[in-house]
Amino acid sequence: MTTTTSAHGVPVHRAISGASATDIADSVRERVERGVFAPGDALPPVRALADELGVNRNTVVAAYRLLTQAGLVEARGRAGTRVAAQTPIAQEGFAAGTVLRDLGTGNPDPTRIPDPTAALGRIVGRPVLYGEPVIDPDLDAWATDWMRAAVGPERGFRLTITSGASDAIERLLAQTLTRDDAVALEDPCFLASLNTVRLGGYRPVPVPMDAEGMTVDGLRAALDAGARAVVATPRAQNPTGASLSAARAAELRAVLADHPYVLVIEDDHFSLLSARPYQSLIPEGHQRWALIRSVSKFLGPDMGLAITASDPDTAERLARRLNPGSTWVSHLLQRLGHALLTEPKAIAAVEEASAHYAARNAFAAEKLTAAGVAVSPGDGLSLWVPLPAPARDVSEQLMRRGWLARPGDAFALEDDAAARHLRLTVHDLSDADLERLASDLAAAIAATGSPPPPPKAG
Known part of the structure; x- marks a missing residue:
């Protein structure tokens, strides 16, 4: 009989049974569904439960991973594994059912996404059957050149195609880590990466951010804490808009050079839209690395296509999780992506979108700063706006003025x-709307009792 502590500190007896990972997970799931385990209750430590059930420790680890992936439990580091509260996790996208002007979407402008209509007629060809190469030949050739320009001619790599960047990150972590392994994440962090790590049963280790990207001391501390993987954004970091400077990238490479078998994942999500140069934190000769570039920001989230360049060993293990016949990315989708990425009209549309996002964010930052809320435009689809008051208090005041904002x-x-x-x-607000937003944000801050600095002169 297993004894654990409830969320209220009261010892609770409940029998967990099973000889396999699936049986143990089903036993816990049944008790969660019956209310025997309540949100916040701690599950037994892995070793203790393994000893009690007479199974290998890895069997319990696998069971807890199944439960974590199902969202029933969550790993909390030293606090152990606890039953998860069934509350919605933060996601990107439009807020459902709101009548407010939504400023929290993180979406690209749909009018700036290239029209695929003409390309669709050109991609139909011979059907692809089981056992054929998983990467369409034309996309393979184009993407190889694209990635080689980024990683350098001397670095050997192989390509993998996945259903978006988050899919690639999940598979990369799964083929390298086991439950409770530490993953270094930017803090603040892109929601999808944070959710992927938590739901995968890994332990997120925060690395503070500044205007030049991950801090050197923060990365060093995360590695000292046992991080076995690092997920970083080389440019247009979400939510801060920071991009790695050349100097910072060199400093980070120097730190990582002492950890050649730590998996380094770069999520270059803004690639073709960014006005900043690509700077890599992957050291020369690093053993485990991956550069991911999805098309979601410039060809649209519904494309669900990402290209990953990685060292050959990582690529081989990743390929085993994308075996033909089950989880390859549709060749029709790959052909459409290639057609748009090589079509002059579509390329021009992406370049125009890049200039549009930069110009609108710069204009918005100028208006907010003039209203007393100093903002640096950074890079990316959104602005990271510092406040003299708690963001949730300010967002509540903005709601009263017709705006829905995302607290940091x-x-x-x-x-x-x-x-x-x-x-x-x-970026999709008119000049008049931006003027009103700047005025309303200043008023919302003042309404919290923390007045902003005086408006900028001139």
């Missing part, structure tokens, strides 16, 4: 400063 604490692991930021997606 949704992106934070440990960064207390994030709770005094808003992430605002404003």
Whole structure:
């Protein structure tokens, strides 16, 4: 009989049974569904449950991983594994059912996504059957050149195609890590990466951010804490908009050079839209690495296509999780992506979108700063707006003025400063709407009792 502690500190007896990972997971699931386990209750430590059931420790680890992937439990580091509260997790996208002007979407402008109509007629060809190469030949050739320009001619790599960047990150972590392994994440962090790590049963280790990207001391501390993987954004970091400087990238490479078998994942999600140069934190000769570039920001989230370049060993293990016949990415989708990425009209549309996002964010930052809310435009689809008051208080005041904003604490692991930021997606607002937003944001801050600095002169 297993004894654990309830969320209220009261010892609770409940029998967990099973000889296989599936049986143990089903036993826990049944007790959660019956209410025997309540949200916040701690599951037995892995070793203790393995000893009690007479099974290998890895069997319990696998059971807890199944439960974590199902969202029934969550790993909390030293606090152990606990039954998860069934509350919605923060996601990107439009808020459902709101009549407010939504500034929290993180979406690209749909009018700036190239029209695929003409390309669709050109991609139909011979059907692809089981056992054929999983990467369409034309996309393979184009993507190889694209990635070689980024990683350098001397670095050997192989390509993998996945259903978006989050799919690639999930598979990369799964083929390298086991439950409770530590993953270094930017803090504040992109929601999809944070959710992928938590739902995978890994332990997120925060690395503070500044205007040049991951901090050197933060990365060093995460590696000292046992991080076996690092997920970083080389440019247009979400939510801060930071991009790695050349100097910072060199410093980070120097730190990682002492950890050649730590998996380094770069999510270059803004690639073709970014005005900043690509700077890599992957050291020369590093053993485990991956560069991911999805098309979601410039060809649309519904494309569900990402290209990953990685070292050959990582690529081989990743390919085993994308075996033909089950989980390859549709060749029709690959052909459409290639057609758009090589079509002059579509390329021009992406370049125009890049200039549009930069110009609108710069204009919005100028208006907000003039209203007393100093903002640096950064890079990406959104602005990271510092506040002199708690973001949730300010967002509540903005709601009364017709705006729905995303408080920064949704992106934070440990960064207390994030709770005094808003992430605002404003590139689709008119000049008049931006003027009104700037005025309303200043008024919302004042309504919390924390008046902003005086408006900028001139």
